[in-house]
Amino acid sequence: MSKEILKADTTPPPYQTLGIVGTGAMGRGIAQIAAQAGLTVYLHDLRDGAIDEAREFIGGLWDRGVQKQRLSETDAERFRASLKEATTLADLAGCDIVIEAIVEQLEAKQTLFQQLEEILDDRAVLATNTSSLSVTAIASACRRPQRVIGFHFFNPVPLMKIVEVIPGLRTSDDVTDRVEALGKAMGHFTARATDTPGFLVxxxxxxxxxxxxxxxxxxxxxxxxxxxxxxxxxxxxxxxxxxxxxxxxxxxxxxxxxxxxxxxxxxxxxxxxxxxxxxxxxxxxxxxxxxxxxxxxxxxEVPDEPPLPDASPRPVWIGAEADEAKAQLADLVRGAGWALENGPGPSADALCLVAPLGEDATACTLRLGLPAERCVAVDLLAGLDKRRCLMTTPATLADYRNAAMALLSHDGTPVSAFSDSNGFVLQRVVACIVNVGSEIAQQGVAEPDTIDRAVELGLGYPRGPLAMGDHYGSRRILAILDNLLAATGDPRYRASPWLRRRATLGLRLTTP
Ligand SMILES: NC(=O)c1ccc[n+]([C@@H]2O[C@H](COP(=O)([O-])OP(=O)(O)OC[C@H]3O[C@@H](n4cnc5c(N)ncnc54)[C@H](O)[C@@H]3O)[C@@H](O)[C@H]2O)c1
The missing domain is CATH 1.10.1040.50 (N-(1-d-carboxylethyl)-l-norvaline Dehydrogenase; domain 2)
Structure with missing residues (x-):
């Protein structure tokens, strides 16, 4: 038996018999992990031949598991035997829970659930794998909306170890708890979230x-x-x-x-x-x-990186304000063996380095009273270990830009140079991710830890949005957003109160 094929969790599922309607990409994935969790699975699809294709597809995966010794033949046989065909919807009558993974259309899902209500026992649960429709809206067509729930898997289901559990406004707590237990028994992280557009992930x-x-x-x-x-x-x-x-x-x-x-x-x-x-x-x-x-x-076809220009060393004056930023840039200059100026202002031909947060190079240069022709901004949000990014004001002379590129790439670290932007590239994208995650927490869509884990698993980000904010420093993220908002006037960049409160109080963003 393999860890990769079989779930690590051995909690028995709260249901024995599960129906799946729609055996496409999602339905077959759900069927596979349900069978592996020990459930008897009935498959139904409108299209002729779809069920056989699904069984063949899933069986093929188990065969490969046996070949690679990640699954025993006995288990594979047992799983195969637990996949049953439901030729008509009426064949789902004995199911404890039915999950639909049919077309993403509200009316089609409502009609299906109405038909299933006529067939199933009153205690049976109706779960929808919808990505974008309101669970409450699907349930509103049912006689007993308290048994309707969102159970949202990700593609490919066996590899994406997360499922969102989305109670509609009238779903009963008991149904939510049991469906969450089913998700865990299927070996997935269960992210309970409210029925809001896009749910959590x-x-x-x-x-x-x-x-x-x-x-x-x-x-x-x-x-x-x-x-x-x-x-x-x-x-x-x-x-x-x-x-x-x-x-x-x-x-x-x-x-x-x-x-x-x-x-x-x-x-x-x-x-x-x-x-x-x-x-x-x-x-x-x-x-x-x-x-x-x-x-x-x-x-x-990925275009090559632009070639690095030739440039001779020249004196460098650091205009970065924060002590840590100053020290990082000074280490870089010394490491390259270039002359570092320590005077109160730059000499006549010194390259001036600034390190803005959410400001563009132009605004930062003018605010500090520096000569724009000789100014280059460096992004220090992620430090200087990996790729280094610089941006220039429209007035920055090519000689100074080239010098900055030569300095930043002196040890072979890749460098990207681009035009002026409020917040470089990384700062902008990270600040927006953290802000949206904070607002999800503010709206109570899910618990802070759930938000982070769900995003790691569902989106593959290196950290969840709240942990990402703490990693880069929530005060820095807040400064990026505030500066972006001030410069652009675009409400897109208004900081979530969740972020502002925790950043200004010095609390972690995961603080409930
Ligand atoms: N593909 C994804 O990445 C993904 C991820 C999460 C959720 N979803 C959601 O899962 C659902 C299914 O998506 P998919 O990608 O598996 O689609 P798909 O097209 O691969 O499969 C849908 C299957 O449902 C069958 N079907 C359609 N209407 C039916 C009906 N009324 N009764 C019975 N069978 C019917 C089709 O014949 C088909 O086999 C959609 O709601 C989708 O939004 C998809």
Whole structure:
């Protein structure tokens, strides 16, 4: 028996017999882990042949498990025997719980649940795997809405070890507790969240792509550079444009618009006109052969990094204000063997380095009374260990920009240089992620620890949004947002009260 195939949790499931309606990508994944958890699973689908395909598909996975000695033959046989066919909906009559994974249409789901209410025992639970519809709205069509619940898995179900448990406004606590126990028995982390647009994970995921698209839309830099920065500096598994290409704009653009409108045009979720245009042009991503990247034999063509310019050392004067920032930049200058100026102001040809938070290079330079032609801003949010990022004012001379690039890359660390932006790239994206996560906590969508764990598992971020805020420093995140708001006037950047209170009190963002 294998850890990878069999769940580690040995709690017996609270139900014995489970029905699945819709045996597509999601239905078969749910069926697989339910059978592995010891349930008898009845499969139903409208389309002829769909159930056989699903059983063959799941059986194939178990066969491979046996070949790789991750599963015993006896277990595989037992699992296979527990997958039953429900030719008609009436064959689901004996199920304790039915999970639907049919088309994402409110009416179709309501009609199905109404039909199931006529067939099932009164105590049986009706669970929906919807990603974007209101559980309360689906339940409103039922005679007994207290037995209807959201049970939202992620694709691919066996590998994405998280399920959101979403009671509708009239779901009974008993049903919620038992469905949560079922999720645990199936080996998944259960994230209990309120029935709000995007629930928890898809709601928390709104900032990453939309802020990256905004940065691209402002011509700060190109998509490949934004991806590189977020992977190298931010520790994200993939950049936002790689992710948009993987998901496909037909799906992601629709999700961006849907959540934005469901929150009555909340500016924090505002989509970008860029994706609508690209969708119209058929640039969907991987599936259409071209998205932000072009795909050849399924592999993206990633443009090379721009070459580093030649530049000779010149004296450096550090205009960064915070002591820690000053020290980081001074170490860098000394490490490169360049002359560090210690006077009250820069000499006539010194390169001036500043380290703004949420401010652009221009505003920072002017505020400090420095010569804009010789000023370069360096992002210190993630330190200087990985990729180093710099931005320049429109007045910065090429010689000084080149000198800064040579200095930052002296030890072979990659460098990205781009035009002026309030908050570089990493600062903007991270601040928006932390802010959206904070607002989710503020709205009571889920408990703070649940928010973090669900985002790690569901979105694969290096940390959940609240832990990310604490990692980078919640006061710094707040300063980035406040400066972004002051400079742009865009309410997208207004800080969540959850973040502001905890940051100003010096408390962790996970403080309930
Ligand atoms: N694919 C994902 O990444 C993902 C993730 C989470 C949730 N979801 C949700 O899960 C549900 C299913 O998504 P999917 O990707 O598995 O879709 P899919 O198209 O792969 O499968 C849907 C299946 O349902 C069947 N079906 C459609 N209407 C039916 C009906 N009235 N009665 C019986 N069978 C019916 C279809 O024949 C098909 O086999 C949707 O609500 C979707 O939003 C999808």
């Amino acid at each position: 898809n709601h928390a995921g709104r900032a990453f792509g939309t802020e990256a698209l905004r940065i691209l839309g402002e011509s700060v830099t190109d998509h490949a550079t934004i991806d590189r920065i977020l992977v190298d500096q931010g520790g994200f598994r993939m950049g936002p444009f790689t992710l948009l290409d993987l998901t496909g704009l037909d799906v992601s653009h629709a999700v961006m618009e849907s959540i934005y409108h469901q929150y009555y045009e909340e500016p924090r979720f505002r989509p970008s006109p860029l994706t609508r245009q690209r969708l119209t042009a058929g640039l969907l991503g991987r599936k259409s052969g071209e998205g932000f990247y072009r795909y050849v034999d399924g592999k993206p």
